Amino acid sequence: MDTDIVILGSGVSGIQSALKCSAFADVVILTKDKMTESNTFYAQGGLAAVFGKDDSKEQHVLDTLRAGDGISNKKIASIIANGSPYAVMELSKIGVNFNKNNDGKFKLSREAVHSRARIVHSSDMTGREIEMSISKAARNNKRIKIMEHHMVLDLITKNNKCFGCIVLDLQNKRIFPIFARKTVIATGGIGQVYKITTNPAVATGDGIAIALRQDVILEDMEFMQFHPTMMHNSNPSFLISETLRGEGGLLKNSSGKTYMGKYHRDGELAPRDVVSRFSVIEMKKTRSKNVYLDMTNLDSSYLKKRFPNIYNECLRYGIDMSKDSIPVSPAAHYICGGIKTDSYGKTSMENLYAVGECACTQLHGADRLASNSMTEGLVIASRMSKIIRNRIKKAKLEKVEVVIPILSAAGNGRISALRASFRNIMWEDVGIIKSRKSLMRAMKKMMRIEEKIEKIKKDGTNKDVQELDNMITVAKTIIVASLRRKESRGTHFMEDYPERHDSIWRVHLTIDKRYLESKWKN
Structure with a gap:
């Protein structure tokens, strides 16, 4: 199969990239589940x-x-801030319904570290509203071909140049190549690497893993953001938005006492890494598995109107958030690092681009500012489309020899057990609070799991095998990067090195395939 541009992923970054690029090229969107x-x-x-x-x-x-x-990179931050209003207005034109005041202007809410109310939203279901609207626009676009239930297994590369990707059709059980003049990775996050996460099942770090295997440079992989407030024991996992704290919600320990005020001057609106870390400390002090978010100081009718989705979900668990505190605990949420790119989404490999959570522009630094992620994805996708437009005319559709892997149905039971063990290791030893000892312990355990997966891979690959292999690859980069950074900064907290040291570590750490292999073996 041939196309001008193949885009891996169907979140806001991937679909916006497709919509922009469809103005001058034929585009294929690949997504391993349904589009939304x-x-x-x-x-x-x-x-x-x-x-x-x-x-x-x-x-x-x-x-x-x-x-x-x-x-955080100040130049990139300026690009995103300058582009943010245009990104929102573009979504409005597509049909996204954001909440507005009586005067027709956007309603703005406030979240952690924001000094002003600047969060444009659609009640407490902003992502759903955006995804449904842009998906509809993509489906109605004749130059965009959408291929659901197709998983990317590898990139097609030669001499540091990308020619497309190898794809597994999950419904028809066949593997085939797609050749493209430009390839865009927009596969999103890695949350499933951890036992407890706010991310859906598809977030297994596929794009980051396949890029690294082809020696594309990664950056800032030690910075994994944990969201402080996932509803405790929710199944499937359910995020309790930071906006609730922005509206006046208070965090309390199991003794009913507020605690963030004694740890940080911004209290509940301190950076996410701070709130998550001290919530864990409070949980340890009180020997409990969760803390509580108290919204009872706000009017019931207001809560129902402002947070309809969260209010109803809480009721499903027998919690009336206007009367009861919500049990919450931290969960893996967002990888601040990823595939190293410039401000146009260009990677270290020719003809390969990355955008969204799987990419690293240095915008987020050591901890992402709340609600900057979708904004970044939209702005970078727009910039990326402009540079691709200028370059695609000169880019030939080239084909190189491709080795198609064997498809196997075996190993699923073993994979499930290995996956559960692996995710638990990451949560316990490579989580919110790390140490050299815990990281080395994780590395040794991971090596044993890696040996087992390599044996299973000899019989061929399938979705389960590929996902676990990708997750292990991503986990290795997190462990190696964490061991390398001998300080604490943002989401990266080391018990051995609890202080921040700008004189040495005010830098961005990169990882390529060769470096990872040399450090992993030694």
């Missing part, structure tokens, strides 16, 4: 964008830098 199954669909908060009278793009940049704990 992505992190975007489950996003509750909204888009950080400057619309308020008391706000400015300069202040948005400053807030981004503050959240990033010293290593």
